[in-house]
Amino acid sequence: xxxxxxxxxxxxxxxxxxxxxxxxxxxxxxxxxxxxxxxxxxxxxxxxxxxxxxxxxxxxxxxxxxxxxxxxxxxxxxxxxxxxxxxxxxxxxxxxxxxxxxxxxxxxxxxxxxxxxxxxxxxxxxxxxxxxxxxxxxxxxxxxxxxxxxxxxxxxxxxxxxxxxxxxxxxxxxxxxxxxxxxxxxxxxxxxxxxxxxxxxxxxxxxxxxxxxxxxxxxxxxxxxxxxxxxxxxxxxxxxxxxxxxxxxxxxxxxxxxxxxxxxxxxxxxxxxxxxxxxxxxxxxxxxxxxxxxxxxxxxxxxxxxxxxxxxxxxxxxxxxxxxxxxxxxxxxxxxxxxxxxxxxxxxxxxxxxxxxxxxxxxxxxxxxxxxxxxxxxxxxxxxxxxxxxxxxxxxxxxxxxxxxxxxxxxxxxxxxxxxxxxxxxxxxxxxxxxxxxxxxxxxxxxxxxxxxxxxxxxxxxxxxxxxxxxxxxxxxxxxxx
Numbered sequence: 001x002x003x004x005x006x007x008x009x010x011x012x013x014x015x016x017x018x019x020x021x022x023x024x025x026x027x028x029x030x031x032x033x034x035x036x037x038x039x040x041x042x043x044x045x046x047x048x049x050x051x052x053x054x055x056x057x058x059x060x061x062x063x064x065x066x067x068x069x070x071x072x073x074x075x076x077x078x079x080x081x082x083x084x085x086x087x088x089x090x091x092x093x094x095x096x097x098x099x100x101x102x103x104x105x106x107x108x109x110x111x112x113x114x115x116x117x118x119x120x121x122x123x124x125x126x127x128x129x130x131x132x133x134x135x136x137x138x139x140x141x142x143x144x145x146x147x148x149x150x151x152x153x154x155x156x157x158x159x160x161x162x163x164x165x166x167x168x169x170x171x172x173x174x175x176x177x178x179x180x181x182x183x184x185x186x187x188x189x190x191x192x193x194x195x196x197x198x199x200x201x202x203x204x205x206x207x208x209x210x211x212x213x214x215x216x217x218x219x220x221x222x223x224x225x226x227x228x229x230x231x232x233x234x235x236x237x238x239x240x241x242x243x244x245x246x247x248x249x250x251x252x253x254x255x256x257x258x259x260x261x262x263x264x265x266x267x268x269x270x271x272x273x274x275x276x277x278x279x280x281x282x283x284x285x286x287x288x289x290x291x292x293x294x295x296x297x298x299x300x301x302x303x304x305x306x307x308x309x310x311x312x313x314x315x316x317x318x319x320x321x322x323x324x325x326x327x328x329x330x331x332x333x334x335x336x337x338x339x340x341x342x343x344x345x346x347x348x349x350x351x352x353x354x355x356x357x358x359x360x361x362x363x364x365x366x367x368x369x370x371x372x373x374x375x376x377x378x379x380x381x382x383x384x385x386x387x388x389x390x391x392x393x394x395x396x397x398x399x400x401x402x403x404x405x406x407x408x409x410x411x412x413x414x415x416x417x418x419x420x421x422x423x424x425x426x427x428x429x430x431x432x433x434x435x436x437x438x439x440x441x442x443x444x445x446x447x448x449x450x451x452x453x454x455x456x457x458x459x460x461x462x463x464x465x466x467x468x469x470x471x472x473x474x475x476x477x478x479x480x481x482x
Contacts, residue, residue, distance in 0.1 A: 037199075040482055041206030044070070044083055044182050049369045049377060049477035053339030057358065057369065061206070062481050063182065072184060072200055072210070075126075076135040081200055082181040087138055088122035090114060101127070103150045104171065108158035111172040112145055116164075124176055138181070142171030166444075186210065192351020194328035195233060212348065216326055219271075223330040223346055223356075224284045227276070232327040233348065234284050235271055237264070243272035243289060243316045251297045252317045256305035259318070260296050261289075266314040268292055271322065280409035286327070287318040334359075341367075341379060341475055360475065365414060369479070372471035373424035379475045380425055385412040386463070390440050393464060397441040397451035400465050401434055407461040414469065427474070429466030438462065 038058050040046050047059040047069075063070040063085055070083035090113055104110040113125045126136035149169055151161040163169065184202040196213045198220075212233050214221040220240055221233035237244045246259035261272040274285040293315040298308035328349040335355055336343040340362045345355040358379055360367045367379035386404050393399040402415045416427050438454045456462075 037207070037209060039205070039207040041182070041202050041204035043204040044202050044206040045481050046208075047479050048482050049479045051338060051341065051475060051477050053341070055338035055341055055343075055358075055477070057477070058208075059369065059479060061208070066181075070181070074135060076137045079135065081184040081186070082138075083184065083202065084124075084126075084138065084181050086122045087124040087126050088115065088117070088120045088141070089126050089136070090128065101152045102161060102169070103152070103158070104145055104147060104169075106150055106158060106160075108150055108152045112149060112169045113139070113141070113172050114149070114163070114167055114169050116167050124180075125170070125172070127172070138176040140173030140176065142173040145169040145171050182206070188213070190215075192328075192349045195349040195352065197352060197354075209354070212330075212354075214327055216328075217322075221327065221330075223332075225282065226324040226327060227283050227285045227321065228324040229283070230324065231330050231332060231346075232324065233330045234286060234327055235273065236284070237273060240271075241265060241267070241269050243269050243318070245272065245274060245318075247315070249299050250308070250315065251299060251305065252293055252315070254297060254305060254307075256297055256299040260293060260315040261287075261318050263292075263314045263316050266292065268316065272316060272318040274318070277406075280406065286322045286324075288320050288322060290317045290319040292316050339475065363414065363474075365412065367474070369477050370416070371424045372474075373419050373422045373426060374471065375422075375424065376471065377477045377479050378471055379477060380416045380427055380471075381412075381414045381474075382416060383412040383414075385410055386415045386430060388415060388417040391454060391462065392439045392441070392451070393434050393436060393462075395437075395439050395451055395453070397439055401438070402428075402430060402463045402465065404461050404463065405459055410461075415465075417465070427469040427471070429469065431464035431466035434462040434464050 038046060043063060043065050045062045045064055047062055049057045049059055060069045061083060063083060066085050068085035070085040072081045073084050075082050102112040102114050104112050113127060123141060125139050125141050128134050128136045149161045149163050150158055152158050182202050182204050184200045187199050187201045188196050189199060190196045194214065194216055196215050198210050198213055199207055200210045201207050211220045214233050219235040222236045222238060223231055224234045224236060226232040226234060235242050241264060243261035243263040245261035247262050250260045252258040252260040263269055269289055272287045272289050274287055276283045276285060296308055296315050297305050299305050331347040333345055333347050334342050335345040335353060340360060342359040342361055343355045344357045344359050345353050347353055357366045360379055363381055365381040365383060368382050369377050370380050371377050386402050388400055388402055391401045393401050400417055404410050413430050414427055415430060416425050419426050438456060439451050440454045441449055441451050443449055
């Protein structure tokens with residue numbers, strides 16, 4: 001799902017002048033109905049979860065024609081948004097110089113689609129090409145291809161492309177016809193000085209909030225703690241072509257004193273984001289970008305600073321900091337209470353409120369609605385501090401482990417994990433620290449499963465699974481398609 005602050009976040013604007021009001025009009029006495037900001041259309045319908053305490057919380061978007069949940073995706077050739085379902089992405093890492101286009105012939109005229117996934121039988125496929133700004137196009141899946149694969153390089157050459165074991169090629173069928181997916185476009189609604197809210201408006205009449213834009217810099221933004229210790233809407237790498245760093249052990253100069261910043265592409269970004277961690281708090285500095293680096297340096301364990309080969313894609317040198325005060329404030333607030341659930345949100349530039357999450361006040365953690373192992377939707381705890389990433393404590397992969405970074409900062413005591421047999425979720429207490437070996441269940445190309453030993457990551461702490469918390473301890477909700 002698109003939506004940068006929550007899954008189908010609600011946007012409540014109360015600024016005078018929003019939506020065409022004149023300066024002489026007064027601000028409304030209360031927030032307008034949430035239905036004005038999340039509207040089902042003739043084809044796309046929202047799933048809304050309700051509780052006995054009056055909470056209505058939007059969730060997935062359901063395409064009634066296709067009978068499936070769909071996700072908004074920006075796509076070629078027109079750069080519009082399409083709510084897609086049943087589309088398999090091209091599951092293959094590109095090599096340096098490749099455009100993402102593969103072919104069945106030496107003239108590079110008969111297109112192929114490659115994947116390393118064995119279980120996806122989606123009827124449609126997507127292909128991203130550097131020739132179309134990296135945006136996907138959607139096609140029907142053709143027949144299985146077993147011949148020699150070719151690829152077109154960025155210099156235009158058509159060359160053979162060796163294929164690894166486990167990679168499957170398919171011919172590309174006709175492009176998906178118009179009307180298969182609902183088309184949408186971005187529509188901006190100004191909320192106040194320095195900030196704007198952006199919605200996706202579907203051609204079927206559906207509408208929902210998509211992201212925030214810092215208008216002074218004309219960039220999408222997310223809430224974060226700025227360098228002046230104020231929560232602001234900042235251009236984080238999650239939703240921008242922004243460099244980030246500092247990159248551990250990689251430096252921009254010969255003395256290993258100037259940080260290098262990793263860029264997601266070799267197109268020079270406007271900004272770099274510097275993450276400064278101190279005393280369990282991460283402050284974010286937004287820096288200008290000076291140039292792309294043609295040489296980086298690596299600091300060895302003995303302190304020596306040596307030239308190193310440039311990693312793909314690119315690194316950049318940062319310049320002066322962009323003043324923190326030029327980014328709009330995004331102050332955390334509590335907006336409403338429904339029984340033991342509190343709606344948390346942001347006050348944006350003192351002119352808009354955006355709900356961002358639900359807080360279970362009895363547990364003291366944020367939560368979101370997911371099905372338990374009995375199939376009942378409940379607001380189960382969620383946290384970025386403690387998570388299950390597929391690691392186990394035993395070589396049979398039966399004892400799941402939770403992991404966290406910065407053990408001294410960990411405050412979360414509960415973690416939610418998916419139950420493999422039912423597809424539902426269970427909630428466990430954090431158990432004792434695990435300092436032993438790590439294992440992960442992996443699926444081979446032939447479909448067999450193996451439990452393999454994995455390497456510990458520096459700075460990560462692993463925890464055993466503690467006692468299970470009964471699902472009935474958490475707030476139930478009733479989801480329905482409206």
